Amino acid sequence: MAIQTVERLSIYRRALEELHNEAVEYIFSHELAQIVGVTPTQLRKDLSSFGSFGSGAKGYNVRELIGVITRLLGTDRLHNVALIGVGNLGKTLLSYRGFAPRGFRVSVVFDVDPVKVGRIFAGRRCYHIDSMDEVLAKYSIDIAILACAPDNLQEVVDQLAEGGVRAILNFVPTRVTPPPNVHIEEIDVSAKLEKLAYLVSTQELCPPDEPED
Amino acid sequence: MAIQTVERLSIYRRALEELHNEAVEYIFSHELAQIVGVTPTQLRKDLSSFGSFGSGAKGYNVRELIGVITRLLGTDRLHNVALIGVGNLGKTLLSYRGFAPRGFRVSVVFDVDPVKVGRIFAGRRCYHIDSMDEVLAKYSIDIAILACAPDNLQEVVDQLAEGGVRAILNFVPTRVTPPPNVHIEEIDVSAKLEKLAYLVSTQELCPPDEPED
DNA sequence: CCCTGTGAACCCCTTCACAGCT
DNA sequence: AGCTGTGAAGGGGTTCACAGGG
Numbered sequence: 001m002a003i004q005t006v007e008r009l010s011i012y013r014r015a016l017e018e019l020h021n022e023a024v025e026y027i028f029s030h031e032l033a034q035i036v037g038v039t040p041t042q043l044r045k046d047l048s049s050f051g052s053f054g055s056g057a058k059g060y061n062v063r064e065l066i067g068v069i070t071r072l073l074g075t076d077r078l079h080n081v082a083l084i085g086v087g088n089l090g091k092t093l094l095s096y097r098g099f100a101p102r103g104f105r106v107s108v109v110f111d112v113d114p115v116k117v118g119r120i121f122a123g124r125r126c127y128h129i130d131s132m133d134e135v136l137a138k139y140s141i142d143i144a145i146l147a148c149a150p151d152n153l154q155e156v157v158d159q160l161a162e163g164g165v166r167a168i169l170n171f172v173p174t175r176v177t178p179p180p181n182v183h184i185e186e187i188d189v190s191a192k193l194e195k196l197a198y199l200v201s202t203q204e205l206c207p208p209d210e211p212e213d
Numbered sequence: 214m215a216i217q218t219v220e221r222l223s224i225y226r227r228a229l230e231e232l233h234n235e236a237v238e239y240i241f242s243h244e245l246a247q248i249v250g251v252t253p254t255q256l257r258k259d260l261s262s263f264g265s266f267g268s269g270a271k272g273y274n275v276r277e278l279i280g281v282i283t284r285l286l287g288t289d290r291l292h293n294v295a296l297i298g299v300g301n302l303g304k305t306l307l308s309y310r311g312f313a314p315r316g317f318r319v320s321v322v323f324d325v326d327p328v329k330v331g332r333i334f335a336g337r338r339c340y341h342i343d344s345m346d347e348v349l350a351k352y353s354i355d356i357a358i359l360a361c362a363p364d365n366l367q368e369v370v371d372q373l374a375e376g377g378v379r380a381i382l383n384f385v386p387t388r389v390t391p392p393p394n395v396h397i398e399e400i401d402v403s404a405k406l407e408k409l410a411y412l413v414s415t416q417e418l419c420p421p422d423e424p425e426d
Numbered sequence: 427c428c429c430t431g432t433g434a435a436c437c438c439c440t441t442c443a444c445a446g447c448t
Numbered sequence: 449a450g451c452t453g454t455g456a457a458g459g460g461g462t463t464c465a466c467a468g469g470g
Contacts, residue, residue, distance in 0.1 A: 003408075004439065010407040014386060028451070037388040040452095041441060048453050056448040056451040073407045074414025081406075092305040098386065098403045103410070142413055143406070166416060167409035169402070173227060173311065175250040183412045185405045189382070190311045192398045193294075193356070194223040194286045195216075196380035197316070199396045200355055201287025203379060217461065241429070253430095254463060261431050269429045269470045 005046045006073070011036050012043070013069045020062050028059035075103040082141045082165070083109040084156060085148025086116050086126060089171055093147060094122040107139045111148070129156065136163030143167045150174040157182070218259045219286070224249050225256070226282045233275050241272035288316035295354045295378070296322040297369060298361025299329050299339060302384060306360060307335040320352045324361070342369065349376030356380045363387040370395070 015035045019027060029047075030040040047053060047060070050072060054060045070076050081099070083090055083106050094106060109126045111117060117128045127135045135141075144165045148156070154176045157168060161179035168184045170176070173191070178184045228248045232240060242260075243253040260266060260273070263285060267273045283289050294312070296303055296319050307319060322339045324330060330341045340348045348354075357378045359366070367389045370381060374392035381397045383389070386404070391397045 002439070006408050006411050007404055009411075010404040011388065011401070013407075014403070015388075030451090035388070037390060039441075042439095044452060045440080045454080052453070054452045056446090058448095059451075072411070074410040075407055077414075079410055079413075088305045088308050092301045093402075095301050096402070099406070102403055102407060104406055143409055166413045169405055169409060175224065175228075175248065177250060181416065183409055183416075185409055187400060187402065187405060188224070189306075189309070189400065190227075190315055191220055191223040192382055192400060193312070193317055194226075194288055194315060195219050196356055196382060196396055196398055197287040197292055198219045198222075198285070200292075200379045201290075203394065203396075215461065243429090252463075255461095257430060258432080258462080265431070267430045269468090271470095272429075 001049050001072075005049055008036075008038065008042075008046055009069050009073060012046070013066060013073070016062050016066045016069070020066060024062055026058040026060065027062055029054065032060070070103075077103065079104050079143050080107040080139050080141045081105060082107065082136065082139070082144045082160075083124075084111075084129070084144060084146050084160075085109075086111045086113075086121050087147065087149075090147040091121065093145060094124065104143070106145075107141065108135055110135075129159070132159050133163050136160070136165065141165055143169070146170045146172050148172060157184075214262050214285075218262055221249075221251065221255075221259055222282050222286060225259070226279055226286070229275050229279045229282070233279060237275055239271040239273065240275055242267065245273070290316065292317050292356050293320040293352050293354045294318060295320065295349065295352070295357045295373075296337075297324075297342070297357060297359050297373075298322075299324045299326075299334050300360065300362075303360040304334065306358060307337065317356070319358075320354065321348055323348075342372070345372050346376050349373070349378065354378055356382070359383045359385050361385060370397075 012032065015032060029044045033040040033043040044054070047065070051068065053065055053068065081104050083093060086109050090109065094109070099106060106124060109121055109124045110129045110132060111126055112129050116126050119126050141163070142165060144160045146153070146156070146168060150172050153172055153174050157176045158179055160168060161182045166182055168182060170184055170186050173188055176184065225245065228245060242257045246253040246256040257267070264281065266278055266281065294317050296306060299322050303322065307322070312319060319337060322334055322337050323342045323345060324339055325342050329339050332339050354376070355378060357373045359369070359381060361369070363385050366385055366387050370389045371392055373381060374395045379395055381395060383397055383399050386401055389397065
C-alpha cells in the first residue's frame with residue numbers, strides 16, 4: 001500500500017468516526033471525499049488498495065470501514081509511547097486527549113533536568129534519559145516522541161533504537177539519521193510557516209489569473 | 214520552483230545558520246546534504262532551481278546562501294501572525310522562540326472564552342473572534358495559526374480570509390476547504406503517529422531482509 | 427580531479443476513463 | 449442510472465549520469 005495512502009487513512013478514519021457518532025451507517029465515496037477534502041477517485045483508490053468494501057447501492061459501511069482501517073494502521077493494539085522532554089511542548093502533548101482514543105498511551109517521560117526527574121507529570125513518572133534502556137523495556141515502549149532540546153539528539157535517538165523503539169515522532173528542528181529499522185517522522189512548525197510565507201509572497205508578485213472585474 | 218524544494222529550503226537555511234555561527238564560510242553540497250539528511254544531488258538540484266551559487270573549488274558560500282534563501286522564502290520581511298485559540302497548544306506556541314528569528318511575530322491572539330478575551334498572553338492582547346475583521350486589519354495580519362476547538366472551524370477560516378489572511382497553519386484535526394487564494398498547511402500529530410504505528414506493525418510482519426546471524 | 431549544474435530516466439502518485447455491479 | 453473498482457495515462461519529484469569548470 002502506498003505510504004501516502006496510509007497518511008490519508010488516518011484522516012478518513014477520523015471522519016468516519018464522527019459519522020458513526022452521528023449514526024450514519026453508509027456513505028458514498030463522493031460524500032466522504034467532500035468531508036476530508038480529497039477527490040472521490042482518490043478515496044476509492046485508497047480504499048480499494050486493501051480490499052473491496054463498497055456496494056453500488058449503499059456505498060461504504062461506516063462501521064466496517066473504521067474496523068478495517070484501524071486494523072490496517074495497527075492501532076487496534078495499544079502502543080506504549082515514551083515522551084522525551086517535559087518542557088512546554090512536552091506538557092502540552094501530555095495533556096493532548098487525541099492519543100488515547102487512537103491506541104496510543106504516553107506511558108513514561110524522560111528528561112535530563114534533575115528538578116524534573118523523579119516527579120510525576122500528568123500521571124507519568126519522569127525518568128532520567130540515562131536510565132532509558134531499562135525503562136523502555138519495562139514499559140515495552142515502541143514509539144517515542146522527541147520534544148526536548150536539540151543537544152545530543154542523535155545520541156538520544158540511538159539510545160531509543162537500542163532500547164527497542166522502532167518509530168520516532170520528532171518535534172525538534174534538528175535532523176537526525178535514522179538507525180536501521182527505525183522510522184522517523186518530522187513535525188517542523190517553522191518549516192511549514194516558512195512555506196506559507198513563500199506562498200504568500202509569491203502570490204503577491206504573481207496573483208493567480210482571475211477575470212478582471 | 215517546486216513546492217517540495219521550498220519545504221527543504223527552510224531546513225537548509227537552519228543548518229546554514231548553525232554553520233554560520235560556527236564560523237564556517239564555505240560548504241560542499243555533500244557536507245550540507247549529510248547534515249540535513251538529503252542526497253547531494255537533491256540539494257544541488259534544489260539550489261540550482263533558483264540560481265548558481267557554488268564554486269567548484271570551495272563549494273557554497275554559507276552567508277550568501279542564507280541571504281538568498283531568506284529572500285526567496287519571503288522571510289526577510291516581517292510577517293504578522295494571528296493565533297486562534299489560547300488553550301494548551303496556543304500557549305505553547307506563544308512561548309515558542311523559533312518564530313521571531315525567522316521573521317514571524319505572533320501579534321495578536323483570538324479566543325471565544327470570555328475569561329480569556331481582554332487578557333494579555335505573553336504580551337499579546339486576546340480579542341474575541343467576532344472582532345476579527347477590524348483587528349486583523351489593524352495589525353496587518355497575513356498568516357494565522359489555528360489552535361482552537363474544531364467547532365465552526367470553516368467559519369473561522371472564512372472570516373480570516375475575509376480579513377485578508379492568505380495563509381493558515383492548521384493544528385486542528387478537522388479538514389476545512391480553503392477559500393480562494395488562501396493556502397492551508399495541516400499539522401496532524403495523530404495522523405503522523407498512526408503512520409508510524411502502521412510502519413511499526415508492518416515491519417513486524419515483514420522484517421526487512423537482513424543477513425541471518 | 428572533484429566539485430557544481432543539469433538534461434534524461436525513472437519512479438511514485440494522482441487523475442482519467444471505463445468496465446462491472448446493484 | 450449511479451455507484452464502485454481499476455487498468456492506463458499523465459504529472460511531479462527524485463535519482464542517475466555526465467557535461468562543464470576551477
